[in-house]
Amino acid sequence: MIGKTREYPQEIMILEAIVRRFPPDDFRKAEFEKKLYRKRAGYKGEKTLDYFLEQVDHSEMVILHDLRIPINRTHFQIDTLIITPYFLLIIDSKNYAGTLIFLPEFNQLIRVQNDIEEVFPDPILQTKIQASQLKAFLKKHHITPPPIENLVAISNSQAIIQNPTNDKEVSYRVFRSANVAFKIPPFYKKHTQSHVSKNEMKKIARHLIKAHEPLVPDPKSMNLPFDKMVKGVQCPACEAFGMDYRQGKWTCLNCGHKTADAHIQALKDYFLIYGPSITSKEFREFMKVRSPSTVKRLLSSMNLTFDGTTKGRTYFPGKSFFD
Template identity: 55%
Template sequence: MIAKNRLIPREIIIYEAILKRLPLNHPRKAEFENKLSLKRAGYKGEKELDYHISQIDHSKLTILHDLRIPYNDTHFQIDTLLISNSLIIPVDSKYYAGTLEFYPEFNQMIQYLNGNEKVYPDPILQTKIQARQLKAFLKSHQFSSPPFEPLVAITNSQALIKNPTQSNEVSQRVFKSPGIFYKIVPYLEKYQKEILTDPDLKKIVKLLLRKHTPYLPNLKELPYSELQKGVECPACHAIGMERLHSQWGCRKCGFTSKDAHVAALKDYFLLYGHSATNSQLRDFLGISSIHQTRRMLSKLDLNTSGELKGRTYTPGKTFSLWD
């Protein structure tokens, strides 16, 4: 059973909104393009792993994708978690390219790519740490834990995995995405004793879902004064559509739209915070009329608080920022 599906990472949606509104020649354009590219590549690899996991018999497994759980004063993240009554398998996904050499005795992995050598922390150690943190988290909520068997999935199909020291740890725990079935089945056959009752397993899943806290990038250093305001044209993507009566018109290509402002409002809430006044939204959309803006906002699923000039708007349940 899949208890939590993998959604598009919120960083991708936020970085897309930033890039849409950064001027073409802005000095930080490349920085955010690189961040977006890395997140998209990682997400693509994770979705490929999800596909191979979906081919496995789920009758004895509960699967949760993309968990981020509070622990002490920080959070730990697990890309994929497989739970049964007798076993817990955290899977960490890595979208590394090039040749990857694992040296668990030194807690490091070396990547060779385009003639360059780069050292990374050992992914096996990372997923072991995540397993330890999850075990402590469950213990703090009075749950007994079955055995943990952490795994590392290399999701880039072009990566070459090497194990120079012939480490059993690397052989047992590191795999390419299509091999997930052959990695977990031996563990499922090895651990037959049920530690968790069905009710306890359901309670653990509910707890993890309740405690999950999606990651949001820190936008404090964003060059807000340099972001372009206005409504984006759905046709040519120019920013700065004009409000003409009951629709928007693009000065560049002539395209018209009745609801182009919805995407712009999502950009505002993503980048500037989940609360805004009529005045702030007028300024962002490029509308002068208070009443016209109020009528427009009243047709959307936005929550309101306060009266008149002090009224603020926040996204409602169906005004989703994340799809």
Template identity: 50%
Template sequence: MIAKYRTIPMEILIYEAITRRLPDHHPRKPEFLSKLNRWKAGYKGEKEVDYYLSLFPDDDLTIFQYLRLPHHNGHFQIDTLIVSAWFIAVIESKNLAGTIELDPELDQLLQNSEGVEKAYSNPILQAEIQSSHLAKLLLKHQLPLPPIEVFVTISNPQTIIKNPAHNKEVTHRLCRAARIPFKISTLKAKQNKEKLTKKDIKKVTRLLLKLHEPFIPDPKSLDNPQDLITGVQCPHCSVFRMERIHGTWLCKNCGKTSRDAHKAAVKDYFLLYGPVLTNIQLRKFLHINSEDTVTRILHSMDLLITGTTKNRTYSPPKDFFS
């Protein structure tokens, strides 16, 4: 059973909006395209685990596809969490190209791709830290604590994985994404006593869903460029040259029309400038002079409304970007 489905990270949506509205020859466009590609690669790695687990459906498993849970004054994130009657499994996903070698003694993962060597933190240690935080959270809420196993998956099938020291921990915990269902099945087969009742699992599920806090990044913290193109993008030719004429958007580049091309632009505004929008701000962004026209647009999108007529603001509702 999947208790929580994975959604596209907000960072991907933000970087897509930035790269979409940056002029092609802007000096910072390669920088933001690189950030976007890194986030997409990570998300793809997590989706690979989802895919392979879906090929082996198991009613005895409760799966959470990404959790962000409170810890002291901050949060910790788990890419994939599996809760069963016998154990809990924390899965950290990596999507790295080239050749990788994990050295648990020095707590580093070395990657060599196209002749460039990079060092990353030990993902097994990372998963162990997450499992420690999770254990404290469950105990804090007086829930039983089964054994917690951690795994790190590599989603790119062309990645060469090396373990020259034949470290047993690396062999056990690091695997291809396609191997993870078999790892879970092996864990189940080794258990002879249930640690969590069905009632316990329901309590754990309710708690984790209640405490999950999706990350909403502040666009300002992402160092957004100042030269973004405003206006409404044509869904046919992708040029930002649409004008509002009698309730319809007309593209001055290709001549085609759209009734709702503004919806993507409103989403872009929230992604680029934050979750609060006023009528005058949207008029400027959409290149519309009429206050009444923008009011109709805003009300048609079922946004959250705060304040009176003069100082009214609009915000995206839950799942607005799904």
């Protein structure tokens, strides 16, 4: 069973909003675009692994996706955790392109792409550290950990994987995501003794899900040019800003496209960049809407909660506003 699904990361949503609204003539926009590209690639790799994992028999396992668990004064993250009666299995997903050269002697992964060499941390070592942290977490909650195994999934089908030292652990731990159905069964042969019951499996899952703290970056710490961020409603057709609201429709002044709900994405951008609240005045200025009655009608039409009287009301995103 899937105990925790993988959700679209709020970190990516924040970066998308920043890139959309960043002043186009500011050279720093390229930095955020690059970071967004990396985060999207990582998420795509995780979803690729999820697709192939769906084809595995789930009857004797609980699968938790995308965990971020506090430990001491920091957090440890696990892309995918499989809980079985016999063992726990951590799978870390990497979506790197190019040629990947594993050098475990120095705990390095070398990526060669377009004749450029880059050094990355050893993902096998990363999963070992995650296993150690997970073990400590379970002991803290008075749970005797079953054996913990670890794998590294390479999700980019075009990547070239090299193991120049013929290291046995690299061959054993590293695999292509499409092969996950064949990497799990050997662990059942290795670990034949049952350590936890089905109820205990669910207990482990509940503790981890309860402790999970999703990463939500604070845009205020990113040194953004808040006063220069692009305002207005963006056209979903041509992506130009500055749609005009008339007679219940947003009309793009650039391409003529009309739609009734373009303000919803604009409001999501506002919440993601400026914080989880907005007033009627702030809404009017950000959306570039002149009519107070129109602002009131638009705000009341969305899944928002509010606090205060009509005149001084502050609005917040509803529970499913970002779904």
